[in-house]
Amino acid sequence: MADISANFLGIKSPNPFWLASAPPTDKKINVLRAFEAGWGGVVWKTLGSQVKNVSSRYSAVNYNNTRVMGLNNIELISDRPLEINLREIKECIKLFPDRAMIVSLMADNTREKWHELIAQVEDTGAHGLELNFGCPHGMTERGMGAVVGQDPEIARLVVEWVMEKATIPVITKLTPNVHSVVPTGRASVEAGSNALSLINTIQSVTGIDLDTFVPNPYVAGKSVFGGYCGPAVKPIALKMLATISQDPLTSKVPISGIGGVSTWKDAAEFMLLGATTVQVCTAVMKHGFRIVEDMCEGLNNWMDEKGFKTINDFIGKSVPHLTQWEELDINYHIVANIDQNKCIHCGLCYIACEDASHQSINLDYGKPYNTYTIKEDECVGCNLCKLICPVDNCITMVEHRKGPDYVNWKEYQERGLPLNDH
Amino acid sequence: MSIENNRLTAEQYQQNFSDIHPPFDNREAALVEANRCLFCYDAPCTKSCPTEINIPKFIKQITTDNVKGSAHTIFISNIMGAGCSRVCPVEKLCEGACVYNLLEEPPIPIARLQRYATEQAMEKKWKLFERKPSTGKKVAIVGAGPAGLSCAHVLSREGVDVTIYEKESKGGGLMTYGIAAYKVTPRFCEDEVSYITSIGGIEIKYNHELGKNISLADLQKSYDAVYLGFGVGLARQLDIPGEELPGVVDAISFIYDIRSKGYPQVPVGDRVAVIGMGMTAIDAATQAKRLGAKEVTLVYRRTQSEMPCTEAELDIAKLDGCRIIWLAAPQGIKGTDGKVTQLICRVMKLGEPDASGRCSPVETGETFTLDVDMIIKAAGQIPFEHLVSNSQLQNANGKITIAPNGATNIKGVFAGGDCVNGGKEVVDAVQAGKVGAAAIIDYLLK
Numbered sequence: 001m002a003d004i005s006a007n008f009l010g011i012k013s014p015n016p017f018w019l020a021s022a023p024p025t026d027k028k029i030n031v032l033r034a035f036e037a038g039w040g041g042v043v044w045k046t047l048g049s050q051v052k053n054v055s056s057r058y059s060a061v062n063y064n065n066t067r068v069m070g071l072n073n074i075e076l077i078s079d080r081p082l083e084i085n086l087r088e089i090k091e092c093i094k095l096f097p098d099r100a101m102i103v104s105l106m107a108d109n110t111r112e113k114w115h116e117l118i119a120q121v122e123d124t125g126a127h128g129l130e131l132n133f134g135c136p137h138g139m140t141e142r143g144m145g146a147v148v149g150q151d152p153e154i155a156r157l158v159v160e161w162v163m164e165k166a167t168i169p170v171i172t173k174l175t176p177n178v179h180s181v182v183p184t185g186r187a188s189v190e191a192g193s194n195a196l197s198l199i200n201t202i203q204s205v206t207g208i209d210l211d212t213f214v215p216n217p218y219v220a221g222k223s224v225f226g227g228y229c230g231p232a233v234k235p236i237a238l239k240m241l242a243t244i245s246q247d248p249l250t251s252k253v254p255i256s257g258i259g260g261v262s263t264w265k266d267a268a269e270f271m272l273l274g275a276t277t278v279q280v281c282t283a284v285m286k287h288g289f290r291i292v293e294d295m296c297e298g299l300n301n302w303m304d305e306k307g308f309k310t311i312n313d314f315i316g317k318s319v320p321h322l323t324q325w326e327e328l329d330i331n332y333h334i335v336a337n338i339d340q341n342k343c344i345h346c347g348l349c350y351i352a353c354e355d356a357s358h359q360s361i362n363l364d365y366g367k368p369y370n371t372y373t374i375k376e377d378e379c380v381g382c383n384l385c386k387l388i389c390p391v392d393n394c395i396t397m398v399e400h401r402k403g404p405d406y407v408n409w410k411e412y413q414e415r416g417l418p419l420n421d422h
Numbered sequence: 423m424s425i426e427n428n429r430l431t432a433e434q435y436q437q438n439f440s441d442i443h444p445p446f447d448n449r450e451a452a453l454v455e456a457n458r459c460l461f462c463y464d465a466p467c468t469k470s471c472p473t474e475i476n477i478p479k480f481i482k483q484i485t486t487d488n489v490k491g492s493a494h495t496i497f498i499s500n501i502m503g504a505g506c507s508r509v510c511p512v513e514k515l516c517e518g519a520c521v522y523n524l525l526e527e528p529p530i531p532i533a534r535l536q537r538y539a540t541e542q543a544m545e546k547k548w549k550l551f552e553r554k555p556s557t558g559k560k561v562a563i564v565g566a567g568p569a570g571l572s573c574a575h576v577l578s579r580e581g582v583d584v585t586i587y588e589k590e591s592k593g594g595g596l597m598t599y600g601i602a603a604y605k606v607t608p609r610f611c612e613d614e615v616s617y618i619t620s621i622g623g624i625e626i627k628y629n630h631e632l633g634k635n636i637s638l639a640d641l642q643k644s645y646d647a648v649y650l651g652f653g654v655g656l657a658r659q660l661d662i663p664g665e666e667l668p669g670v671v672d673a674i675s676f677i678y679d680i681r682s683k684g685y686p687q688v689p690v691g692d693r694v695a696v697i698g699m700g701m702t703a704i705d706a707a708t709q710a711k712r713l714g715a716k717e718v719t720l721v722y723r724r725t726q727s728e729m730p731c732t733e734a735e736l737d738i739a740k741l742d743g744c745r746i747i748w749l750a751a752p753q754g755i756k757g758t759d760g761k762v763t764q765l766i767c768r769v770m771k772l773g774e775p776d777a778s779g780r781c782s783p784v785e786t787g788e789t790f791t792l793d794v795d796m797i798i799k800a801a802g803q804i805p806f807e808h809l810v811s812n813s814q815l816q817n818a819n820g821k822i823t824i825a826p827n828g829a830t831n832i833k834g835v836f837a838g839g840d841c842v843n844g845g846k847e848v849v850d851a852v853q854a855g856k857v858g859a860a861a862i863i864d865y866l867l868k
Contacts, residue, residue: 064485344521344522345521346465347462367469368470391525
C-alpha cells in the first residue's frame with residue numbers, strides 16, 4: 001500500500017483530496033459529513049463582509065446525455081454571519097484534528113480589514129489561509145475577488161498586507177480570467193505568498209433559453225455572467241497549472257490544483273503537472289462526498305502499480321515533458337492502422353478524415369457494411385480517426401519515422417528540407 | 423371442445439391486445455437511446471431499410487429536440503414510417519444491421535425512436551409537406567394499402583391529383599386488415615391513413631373493387647396514368663381431405679375478423695392448430711391464444727432454420743404459450759357431426775436444398791394425430807391471378823410483371839407491392855409505391 005498522505009507547507013492531510021471553497025464547505029454539518037466520508041481537508045467557503053445571495057444561482061451545460069459537464073454559479077462568498085462560521089470552524093478542527101482546515105478569505109480592500117479578518121480566523125486554530133482573488137462575479141463590482149487577481153500589482157499589495165499579519169501558511173488562489181496566470185502568480189509569490197492554488201471559475205454564459213431568450217441562470221427575467229467549473233474546464237486548468245509549474249519563480253511554492261477534478265485519474269494528472277493537493281467541488285455537488293472513496297483507492301492502486309511510495313514520487317513528473325513547439329521532432333511520423341477484426345464499420349473515421357483531415361481513408365462499398373482502410377502514403381498521423389473511433393484500440397497509430405535523427409523545425413529550415421507540396 | 427366467442431372479460435381482451443412494443447414513456451427515455459446512436463456514416467441501418475430512411479439523421483434530430491425535423495426525415499423516405507415503426511421486422515432490417523450488434527451490445531432501438539418522432543407528428547397533426555402547384559394531371563391508384571398510399575403521397579407532393587379505389591371500407595390494406603392487433607390497432611391505421619391523405623389532392627373511393635365495380639380499361643380512359651397496388655389476398659389451400667369442414671378457417675380471414683369485428687365477436691376453439699410458420703401464422707396463433715384458446719399448436723413442415731418468420735416473432739409465439747411442432751405436414755382433417763376433431767400430420771425430415779436454397783421436407787412414412795377443434799391455415803397467400811390475367815397484364819402465376827421502374831406491359835399502367843412481389847413487408851410496398859410514383863412523374867411530365 002502506497003502512502004497517499006499529503007504535507008502541504010506542514011499542513012498534513014491523510015490524502016491529497018481537499019474540498020474547494022464552495023457550498024459543500026460552508027458549514028459544520030457539511031464539513032463533518034465530508035470528513036466522515038474521508039476527505040483529507042477542506043477550504044472553508046470564503047469569509048468576508050456580510051453579503052446576500054439571489055435565489056436562482058446555478059446553471060449547467062449538458063453534453064449528449066451527460067448532465068453537468070460544466071457548472072456555472074453566481075453565488076457570492078459565504079452569506080452566513082462571520083461569528084457562526086468562526087465557531088463552526090473551531091468545532092470541526094476539534095472533532096477532526098488530523099484533517100487540513102484552510103479558510104478562504106476575501107476582506108474589504110483595506111489593510112485593516114484584512115488584518116482584522118486574519119486575526120479572527122487564526123483564533124479558530126485553522127491551519128492555513130487561502131486568499132480568494134478569483135471570484136468572477138458579484139464581488140468584483142465591490143472591488144474584490146477577480147478584480148484583485150486580474151491586476152498583479154493590486155494582488156501584490158493585498159498579499160503584502162496579508163503577510164504582515166498572517167502566522168499560518170497563506171495560499172493565493174488565482175483567477176483564470178486573465179491572459180496568463182503567471183504575472184499575478186509571480187507577484188503573489190514575490191509578495192510572500194507561501195503557496196498558490198488554481199484555477200478559480202471561468203466567466204461564462206452557459207446557455208440561453210430559446211423560449212424566453214434569457215440566458216441562464218434565470219433571475220426574474222435577467223441573468224449575469226457566472227463562474228464556470230466542472231469537467232469542462234479541466235483542460236484549461238491543467239494548462240494554467242502547467243504554466244505556473246514551468247515558471248522558475250512560481251514553481252518554487254507548493255500548488256493546490258483546482259478545476260474539474262472528479263476522479264483519482266484527474267487528480268493524478270493535476271499532481272503530475274505539479275499540484276501537491278487537489279481541490280474538488282463540482283463532482284461533489286453532483287454526486288456527494290462519497291466519491292472520495294474511489295479517489296483514495298484508485299490513486300493508491302495506481303501508485304502501487306507504478307511503484308510510487310509517496311505522492312512526492314510523482315508530483316511534477318510530467319512538467320519536463322512539456323516543451324516548446326519549435327523543439328518537437330519533425331522526423332517523428334505516425335500512421336493510423338485499422339484493426340479489421342475490431343472494426344464495426346460505423347464509418348466515423350472515414351467521414352472525419354474525408355471532410356476534416358487528409359482524405360487518407362479508403363472506402364470499399366459493402367451492403368450493409370463498408371470496409372475502411374488507411375491510405376498509408378496519405379496519412380499525416382493527425383490522430384483524428386483514432387480519437388473518433390468508438391471501439392477501444394481499433395485504430396492505433398503506428399510509428400513510421402521519416403528519418404532516424406531528431407530534427408526540430410529550426411534545424412529543418414536550416415537544412416532546407418522539403419516542405420509540403422500539396 | 424368447442425369453438426366459442428366472448429371467452430374473456432373486457433379487461434382481459436384489453437390486456438391481451440395491448441401494445442406489444444410500448445413507446446418511450448417520456449423524452450428523457452428516448453434521449454438515452456438516441457444519444458447512444460453513433461451517427462454512422464453511410465450507415466448500415468439505412469442501407470438495410472428498403473425505403474432507405476436516413477436513420478442516423480432522424481435520431482440525431484431527436485437529440486437536438488428537432489422532432490419535427492426528425493419526423494420529416496422519416497416521412498420523406500417512408501410515408502408509413504409511423505406504421506412501419508410498429509410492424510417492421512427490424513431485427514432483420516435496420517436494427518439487425520446496427521453496428522452495436524458487432525460489439526455484442528444491444529442495437530439502437532430504431533423502431534421505437536422512429537415511433538417516438540412519428541407518433542408526435544400524427545398526434546399534433548404536423549403539416550410537414552406542401553404540394554407543388556397543380557400539374558393538371560390525374561392518376562388513379564387501385565388499392566389504398568402501403569404501396570398505393572405511398573405512391574399517392576409522392577404524386578400529390580408533385581402536384582398530381584390522385585384518386586384511390588379501395589375495395590374495403592377502410593384504407594391501409596394489410597396494415598389495417600392483416601396484422602396482429604397488438605402491433606397496430608385498427609384505430610391507429612385509420613389515423614395513419616388520415617394523416618397521409620391530409621396533404622390534400624388524394625381522394626379515396628372506398629368499396630370500389632377492380633374487376634367488380636371498376637375496370638382497368640375505364641381507369642385508363644379517365645386518368646392520365648394508373649397505379650396498381652391491390653396486393654394479394656387469397657389464402658393458399660392445403661388440398662387435403664376435410665379442409666371444407668366447419669372449424670377450418672384461413673388466417674387472413676381470421677385476422678380480418680379480429681380487426682374489423684372486435685375481439686369478443688371472433689370465435690376461437692379450445693385446441694387450435696395453426697398451419698405454417700410465416701409472420702401471418704404467428705399473428706394468427708398468438709391472437710388465437712390471446713382470444714382465449716386453451717391450446718395453440720403451430721405445425722410446420724420444415725425446421726426452425728427454414729422458417730419464414732423471424733426469431734423475434736417465434737419468441738412472441740413461445741412466450742404466448744404456443745406449442746410448435748417442426749417437420750410435420752398436414753395430411754388430412756377428420757371431423758364428427760360436421761365439426762373438426764383431428765388433424766393428421768405426416769412426420770417429415772429434411773432433404774436436399776431446393777431452388778431457394780432451403781431444404782425440402784421429405785416424408786418419413788410416419789404420421790401422428792392432433793386432437794383439435796379449430797384449424798387455421800396460414801400456408802401463404804396467392805395472387806389475384808384471374809383479375810390480373812383478365813386485365814391483360816403480363817404476369818408470372820398471377821404476380822404482375824414490371825420493369826424496374828414499376829411499368830407494366832400496358833402503357834401508362836404501373837404496379838408495385840404485394841401484387842408484384844407476391845407478398846413482402848409493408849416497408850417493401852412503401853418503397854415500391856415511391857418507385858412507381860417516380861416513374862409516373864417521368865411518364866406524365868417528361
